[in-house]
Amino acid sequence: MIIHTLTSSLVGQRLQRWLAFRPLTLGLGLAVMAALVLVFINETGYRQSTRALQEIGEAQGERLVLSSLVQNIVDAENGQLGYLLTGQPQYREPYDAAHKQISNQLAALRKLYEGKPEESARLATLNDHVNRKLAEIEMTVRLRESGNDDAWKFVVTTDVGREEMAAIRTEAAGLMALSNQSLMAGQAQIARSLATARLGIGLAALTGLFAFYLYLRQTHRLREAGQRQQQALERERNALEDEVRERTANLAELATHLQEVRENERGFLARELHDELGALLTAAKLDAARLKSRLASSPEATERLQHLTELLNSGIALKRRIIEDLRPSSLANLGLVASLEILGREFAERSGIQVEMALEPVELSEGNQLTVYRMVQESLTNIGKYAKASEATIVLQNFGSHVQVEVADNGQGFDVRKMKPATHGLAGMRHRVETAHGKLNIASTPGRGTTLRAMLPVAPPPAVALANGLPPTPPAPGG
Ligand SMILES: Nc1ncnc2c1ncn2[C@@H]1O[C@H](COP(=O)(O)OP(=O)(O)O)[C@@H](O)[C@H]1O
Ligand SMILES: [Mg+2]
Structure with missing residues (x-):
């Protein structure tokens, strides 16, 4: 046929x-x-x-x-x-x-x-x-x-x-x-x-x-x-281009939605951990304190209780760290600059890489603050995983109408044109920044370190704030 x-x-x-x-x-x-x-x-x-x-x-x-x-x-x-x-x-x-x-x-x-x-x-x-x-x-x-x-x-x-x-x-x-x-x-x-x-x-x-x-x-x-054929070809090409544009827009929308869902999930998990697990651990700690006063006569029991209290404290600290990682409460409570300082300090402690920070106070929407936070977080993770660097810098600058954030390292760098298609950290970062009407620039030369620079507008259009969809802030991890 x-x-x-x-x-x-x-x-x-x-x-x-x-x-x-x-x-x-x-x-x-x-x-x-x-x-x-x-x-x-x-x-x-x-x-x-x-x-x-x-x-x-x-x-x-x-x-x-x-x-x-x-x-x-x-x-x-x-x-x-x-x-x-x-x-x-x-x-x-x-x-x-x-x-x-x-x-x-x-x-x-x-x-x-x-x-x-x-x-x-x-x-x-x-x-x-x-x-x-x-x-x-x-x-x-x-x-x-x-x-x-x-x-x-x-x-x-x-x-x-x-x-x-x-x-x-x-x-x-x-x-x-x-x-x-x-x-x-x-x-x-x-x-x-x-x-x-x-x-x-x-x-x-x-x-x-x-x-x-x-x-x-x-x-x-x-x-x-010939002209008719040319026109037909042009129409076909335009139709194809329209389709590609539409699909790209759909994909971008899907990516935004997934990021939103992810943030919501993280927020939900953080809240559950804080409310439920937090309540449990606090109750257990109170019980241990009560028991400690009653069993003061038995040194062995007192010692055991002391050990239990320490374990409970470690649990509470672990829970706090997990919550913090899931949904940085410090952003809402302490602001972007302090959150980035904590992030940098903890990264330096964990990885042994020296981190220099120059952070100016900025006025950003909650959504864009989260974008900056996640960008720095992913950049530091990459430096820890791939860069083999001895030093990293985090710079946050206020330019009035926009904010510039820059994370650089002095590590081995990589070829930006030869990124594996299965890696999504940088791609997700770019998507987040561009959805916020910002611009991300990745500069890296093998052997000479990597610099990631994002420019974000101070007042994003309302649609963008929605798209970034900041989930409800969980309460500060307490007790
Ligand atoms: N600071 C860096 N130093 C060296 N290589 C890096 C750095 N950041 C990213 N890369 C390289 O770029 C690739 C893509 O990174 P990313 O998109 O975050 O994906 P993933 O972290 O999932 O591998 C990494 O696999 C790594 O090879
Ligand atoms: Mg990564």
């Missing part, structure tokens, strides 16, 4: 990606196609135009050769007539010059009309007429040279020369018209190529623009999708 959902979601993702990608590929495909079409149109147009230009060139060449051929024949005829009329050899010169060129021109034309059947056929006819015309000229010129005047006059009057000349003109005009046709066809071809290129370039440009439009639209959509 999970695999199925996974696969289908994978397929869905691929499909989505493909769908998102499709317009991009479409745009790219269009752009490539437009470029290819453009290249094709340009190339074809170029080839066609080149061919047309070549044809135009050939047609112009044909026209040129044709017109100079006709001109040469006219020149030859003029030379013939001049010579026939005058008999002067210089009048023959145009004929001689033209005669030499004419055969070359005919050969050139044959070459030009190669592969063009219609033109070749017409050229053959023209060739015949030219040959006949040249033969007629040749004959008359020979006859004039030999002084045979009647004969050349007869030949001239037969009209053969005129007819041949007319036929030459007709055939040349026909060939000229054919050349004109291919000239015009070439020009038309060039015009067509230009028009096609114009249309093709226009279309390709439009397609390119369309492809660009598709690309822009798709980029825009992708960006929008």
